[in-house]
Amino acid sequence: MLERERYMAKVEGVERQQQGSVMALGTRSGRGRPLTRRLLEPFRRTCRVGLALALCYAGLVGAAGAATITEFSIPTGSSEPVSVAAGPDGALWFTEFNGNKIGRITTAGTITAFSIPTGSSQPLGIAAGPDGALWFTEFNGNKIGRITTAGTITAFSIPTGSSGPRDITAGPDGALWFTELTGNKIGRITTAGTITAFPTPTASSGPFGITAGPDGALWFIESDSNKIGRITTAGTITEFPIPTASSRSLGITAGPDGALWFIESNSNKIGWIAPDPVWSAAVFLNGSVFHTGQTITYQATTFPGTTPPKVDIYLGVLLPDGVTFLSFVSGPGGTIAFASGPAPVPFAANVTLTPTVVPFSYTFTGTEPVGTYYTYAGLAVAESDPLQAANQLSLGVQPFEFTP
Helix, strand or coil, X not given: CHHHHHHHHHHCCXXXXXXCCCEEEECCCCCCCCHHHHHHHHHHHHCEEEHHHHHHHCCCCCCCCCCCCCEEECCCCCCCEEEEEECCCCCEEEEECCCCEEEEECCCCCEEEEECXXXXXXXXXXXXXXXXXXXXXXXXXXXXXXXXXXXXXXXXXXXXXXXXXXXXXXXXXXXXXXXXXXXXXXXXXXXXXXXXXXXXXXXXXXXXXXXXXXXXXXXXXXXXXXXXXXXXXXXXXXXXXXXXCCCCEEEEEECCCCCEEEEECXXXXXXXXXXXXXXXXXXXXXXXXXXXXXXXXXXXXXXXXXXXXXEEEEXXXXXXXXXXXXXXXXXXXXXXXXXXXXXXXXXXXXXXXXXEEEEEEEECCCCCCCEEEEEEEEEEECCCCCCCHHHEEEEEEEEEEECC
């Protein structure tokens, strides 16, 4: 129980006073009961999961009319469910902190639980990954877990000892990003299990909640330093102090208005922070290794910044020879065609960019070159050389391997 008590103490730690430029929305301040009691005691008493909980986490519960709440008892006694996420199979998946299990509940209320191989792992955060599996944090196990929709669990050890992984989310780069509450880092894990960690600039910041932002970056809470953090997919971190001292901010999510919204549990407020417009391009893939007969799914996302007003969009693949670009170009009727050559060809040229998503799928026939491919999505100053770094506004790259 010592590790669990350390976690509870960490969550309820005293934040440092900071000043900043973040907006908070609230009517009055007040500390109330400790956060962990407010969050976890209802689960201890009833050991139930309400479907409304999943909707609340996703920000989907509206204020119109009356609503009917149904609760479903979890078979594992005193399981202490903590986090819930929608799965790719149409069910909801949740963590059982004390039960040491990952639960699955259908929309009809049928619950199945899968035991985590690591004993007393204390699972906390959970999120759907780009690979069709669910990914979760093991706070006491110091691991990131992956569970398929069939219930097969794989765990990956975090290099930082006793890092206290807390929350996890899918990133815009096809990887999963997580917070290390006691390790004072932001972690990134690929779907192949490779982990990279980035220390926060502020020591003992207590990273807690994390979410993907509308600007192609990840945004997270520094619960102990009273700040909001932003990390790019390249690992650059910027911190923004919260105006209210000792606000004890924990959860954060992206809103429909292009801003980030977060809770301030001590100050009885909801906080709001809008990212500055930043040019952003990213690529998502459904895997990292492909063979003959398998289908790769490529999805590019682009977000506009402020200047210049016109840009060129580049989408495509650099072939294994390292010199040949297979550029995606606009075909008739909204289809995607291809142009091959030693320089990339724009998908769209001299355009005013709006947030754009471009999906593409391809099934390997076995005749393709063997080796490492680099998919890319890039934004460059209109009518400029995209291979010159000074002209590149944003570039997202994701590699994959092909073997027959």
